[in-house]
Amino acid sequence: MxxxxxxxxxxxxxxxxxxxxxxxxxxxxxxxxxxxxxxxxxxxxxxxxxxxxxxxxxxxxxxxxxxxxxxxxxxxxxxxxxxxxxxxxxxxxxxxxxxxxxxxxxxxxxxxxxxxxxxxxxxxxxxxxxxxxxFPAIRTTASPFQKEKITENPPVSSNNVPYTTTFVPSGLPDTLLTSQQNMSRSKSISTTSAATTPPVSSEKSLTAAYGEPTKFPLYAESEKFVSQVIQTTRHVMDIN
Known part of the structure; x- marks a missing residue:
């Protein structure tokens, strides 16, 4: 078979x-x-x-x-x-x-x-x-104090004087500087300059030399608000 x-x-x-x-x-x-x-x-x-x-x-x-x-x-x-x-x-x-x-x-x-x-x-x-x-996923958390560049090409004033590029901690307002930081910077930077200080209104707003208004946040009366605009002419302007 x-x-x-x-x-x-x-x-x-x-x-x-x-x-x-x-x-x-x-x-x-x-x-x-x-x-x-x-x-x-x-x-x-x-x-x-x-x-x-x-x-x-x-x-x-x-x-x-x-x-x-x-x-x-x-x-x-x-x-x-x-x-x-x-x-x-x-x-x-x-x-x-x-x-x-x-x-x-x-x-x-x-x-x-x-x-x-x-x-x-x-x-x-x-x-x-x-x-x-x-295999668990690997997480990487950026430090809250990692520095980042605010601007690549800083603006220039009407006198062709460029503003300095500033570095601040990531996540913090670029207008917020502690009083201690400002005091230490004020001591190390000469205040002699031929530049004209822009007028300051009662709302704590600043008009830059090139004509665009720059607003600063309002803070409580008990807090001292200090901001700085640093130009390459080494001029420091404080707003209290």
Whole structure:
């Protein structure tokens, strides 16, 4: 008798490593001989170790172990132990047995340890699990005191005298200078100049020499408001 048709052959993985250190970004591991029965008196350990800033998620896709009864798992029968660290001294976050597939586990560091032990009485298919590294987004926060340039091309007055380019902390008004800063600047800059001081109105507004009004914010009477317009002629004008 002859047969015709298409046949598909599935590869069988006869050996899963019993002790391994897993360092790829994602992967899988299983008990020896999976999906066939694991040997008696098995003691396997898998260390999942990622980069220093990574976290690990662990998911069991299939579990078929000896049932301990009463829904409790103990160390005397076949069981899986998951540790949140590299050794058994780390916090144990799970002890698994029977056939119930748990939820996904997540580490608090870049290392997980999985230990599987079996006794000499009952051998079943064991378990299969997958893992994946999680890389948190790296945040960079600019300093509130980072300096930024106010203007690339400073304006010039009617006398072709350019105003100096000023640098102030990012996020602060360019008209806001502390009294201490102004006093220290006033001491270091000569007040001798041939430039004409623009008129100042009662609203504390300043009309620049090139004709455009520049408004300054009003402050409470208890606060001393000082602003400066510094020209390359080294003239300092204070408005109190």
């Amino acid at each position: 002859e047969y015709s048709g298409h046949y598909t052959f599935f590869p069988f993985i006869s050996e899963w490593p019993c002790n391994a250190i897993l360092t790829k970004n994602n992967g899988e591991f299983a008990t020896p001989n999976w999906p066939n029965n694991y040997p008696a008196n098995t003691d396997c350990r898998w260390i999942i170790k990622g980069p220093i800033h990574a976290y690990i998620t662990l998911r069991f896709t299939k579990i078929e172990l000896e049932n301990h009864g009463l829904g409790l798992c103990n160390n005397r029968l076949d069981s899986i132990h998951v540790y949140d660290g590299e050794t058994t001294d780390s916090e144990r976050i799970a002890t698994l047995c029977g056939s119930r597939v748990p939820a996904t586990y997540a580490s608090t560091s870049n290392v997980l340890l999985i230990v599987f032990k079996s006794d000499e009485r009952v051998e079943l298919s064991g378990f299969h699990a997958t893992y994946r590294f999680i």
